[in-house]
Amino acid sequence: MGLENRYYYEEGIILFKKKVGEGDLLLTIYGKEKGKFLAIARGALKIKNRLRGKVNIFSIGKGYFVKRREVDLLIFWDSYEKFFEIIKDVDKFIILSKYLKKADKFIPLEVKDLEIYEYLYKFLKNWNLINKYSGDVFLIKLLQKLGYISKVELKCKGCDKDLLKDEYVYFDLDNRKIYCEDCRTLKSLKIKSEEVIKFNEILDRTFDELIMGETGFSDKIFNLIDRMIERIEQEV
Ligand SMILES: [Zn+2]
Incomplete structure (x- = not known):
């Protein structure tokens, strides 16, 4: 050299x-x-x-x-x-x-x-x-940019059933897919479908839009996001 x-x-x-x-x-x-x-x-x-x-x-x-x-x-x-x-x-x-x-x-x-x-x-x-909200949004958007996470379809990964109308769904932290009650995996979390919709919304919107605008996101969704981040941390 x-x-x-x-x-x-x-x-x-x-x-x-x-x-x-x-x-x-x-x-x-x-x-x-x-x-x-x-x-x-x-x-x-x-x-x-x-x-x-x-x-x-x-x-x-x-x-x-x-x-x-x-x-x-x-x-x-x-x-x-x-x-x-x-x-x-x-x-x-x-x-x-x-x-x-x-x-x-x-x-x-x-x-x-x-x-x-x-x-x-x-x-x-x-x-x-x-703050806690925008910090979490920052991480989620970063993980999205790095290709670790993407939008979650409200459809059962097991039987393909549409779960848009169900109040609760089962979220598997390992593969980040949704299951219905019958197909749910052992380690899946029972969550409100609304949380999945809100999660997808975060992925659809820009960081600026999310931190400047009204949040409208409940603490619950950040519970899901915390668990998801924790799980991804174990993978890297
Ligand atoms: Zn199913």
Whole structure:
């Protein structure tokens, strides 16, 4: 590898930072070209280091990196947008970090995806609107973009019976399909059909529409969504 190929610029969002070694930071960055990747900011916590105070969590900017066999090194970071307001608001910081950590489990390393980049950016941009509801919506829409979930048909997977008119249906968390009472699987959850309809609605609408508009979603549906996310977490 020639010297010129060892260095590169990358625009991205710093999603996480973790102290490692003697004053170094291990960063998780979502880059426009690289997707999610790790980089070490060597000495970033040391006084008089050029990176000190520059590599802030949630900052969006451009970095200059050098390739390493293990983890690349960050040489310089220039922030365009810092989102200091999030860091100052302890409650929001905690809730945003919690959802980003959950999201992190599903986002593969080094897969370029501009849609995911834009989505993470939008999530940070709307930081003051993020709560349990919009955080869950964020995860659901992310899982949809990554191909983990899709709309659920209100039809029995076993006997093909149309279940649109049934009040309750059985939802199998393993294959994320619906069953009627007769065909239900052992591990399926009894849920209201309405929850399935609401779930499909979330998948049909954009993140903006969902967090800006009236929610109209009951807590119940988030119970289903929590279980679904928990189950998918076990798969990855
Ligand atoms: Zn059936």
